């Protein structure tokens with residue numbers, strides 16, 4: 021029996037453990053902070069559970085256009101409810117713990133042995149786990165490192181868990197902040213700024229760039245920036261936060277240009293650091309890049325024979341879905357099953373703001389910088405009948421297809437349910453479906469997915485029209 025030892029119980033680790041057990045491996049999973057990892061306990065699951073509540077309030081705040089007016093003189097329906105942050109966060113934390121418990125139960129049922137402790141490699145095939153009972157030595161034919169990341173901390177803005185917070189600490193709040201400063205306008209910063217604004221908290225977003233969501237589709241970022249400004253989120257652009265300190269009942273965030281921003285709380289969302297230091301990786305021959313991420317190939321192999329790596333610690337794509345796929349691929353490869361390589365140009369992702377922003381495959385940047393010759397078509401949602409009925413004014417569908425064949429190679433959807441709508445485009449990208457075949461499939465009328473099919477239909481003359489015409 022092949023002995024598999026996995027370090028880290030997040031999606032990279034636990035999904036690998038399930039495949040390892042399915043393929044007949046003797047699997048031991050060592051985890052230090054809770055099965056499910058950061059994905060389940062502090063990052064993905066808690067934030068999306070919080071957003072499930074904030075989404076309801078977002079919808080209520082826009083319902084006046086549907087003829088629903090508050091009875092008590094509030095500006096909109098969201099002003100008619102009491103937002104109990106203590107209850108919201110209790111629900112968030114319970115749900116995360118329950119999800120962690122469900123995953124642990126499933127692992128045990130599948131025959132995976134769970135060791136609760138911190139693991140480190142002492143040689144290529146030997147791991148030592150430090151547990152509450154002492155040290156345990158584990159021998160392995162195959163090792164998978166799936167240790168994830170932790171929040172980056174600025175030296176002069178150390179989180180205190182009360183008013184200076186990282187994203188793992190926000191769920192301890194029982195009262196709504198009076199004024200929340202969010203530092204960082206990447207995906208995490210944008211999601212929290214959006215959620216707290218919807219909960220009724222005045223939000224200041226400190227962004228080091230011109231626009232929110234640097235690195236994302238620029239048209240999508242523009243929509244979100246406009247929505248944020250319209251909702252009254254104060255965006256301080258081109259401002260780099262250098263420090264955060266407590267002062268009286270509040271916090272003061274110091275910017276690089278000397279300005280100071282005052283609020284009741286600050287949430288630092290300035291990136292992540294891989295959990296790869298001090299666990300014997302380099303000593304075992306595992307190459308780390310200069311930022312500390314494990315270098316892996318498309319089947320999750322590190323540079324050391326028998327040692328694989330998956331998830332955020334590889335720096336490939338910080339998504340739970342990618343971590344899980346990398347972990348499964350590692351096991352398929354190590355235990356001799358058929359192995360599909362990780363194809364980064366088919367990865368779908370979503371930003372859970374209102375509206376949501378979902379993307380897959382080729383990007384606008386790829387086209388603008390000449391890495392892709394794809395034709396591009398962007399269709400605003402405002403022309404969609406369902407969107408009109410539901411009063412959605414912000415958003416669009418953008419499709420990318422190859423100029424000769426019309427094969428769909430990418431897409432961006434900005435819409436309230438973009439995370440669901442993107443699946444059809446994702447399927448098209450992974451199965452190399454053409455715009456014509458895509459457009460010939462039925463959609464429901466009226467539906468937002470009708471706009472995705474319409475975008476494909478308008479790309480019928482792909483390759484015969486200049487990209488500039490198509491994007492107009």
Ligand SMILES: Cc1cc2nc3c(=O)[nH]c(=O)nc-3n(C[C@H](O)[C@H](O)[C@H](O)COP(=O)(O)OP(=O)(O)OC[C@H]3O[C@@H](n4cnc5c(N)ncnc54)[C@H](O)[C@@H]3O)c2cc1C
Pocket residue numbers: 027028029030031032033050051052053054055056057058059060062063064065067068137138139140166167168169187208295299330331332333337338339340341342343372
């Ligand atoms: C706020 C936020 C929201 C997010 N939302 C989404 C989302 O909606 N969708 C999505 O796809 N992704 C989301 N992500 C990203 C997602 O959380 C990560 O991509 C995912 O957690 C990566 O999984 P992983 O298995 O690599 O690591 P993790 O989930 O971080 O798990 C690693 C585990 O390993 C443990 N560990 C570390 N070192 C050791 C050691 N030496 N020994 C034993 N155990 C160890 C850790 O304690 C942890 O339990 C979000 C991230 C953030 C920050």
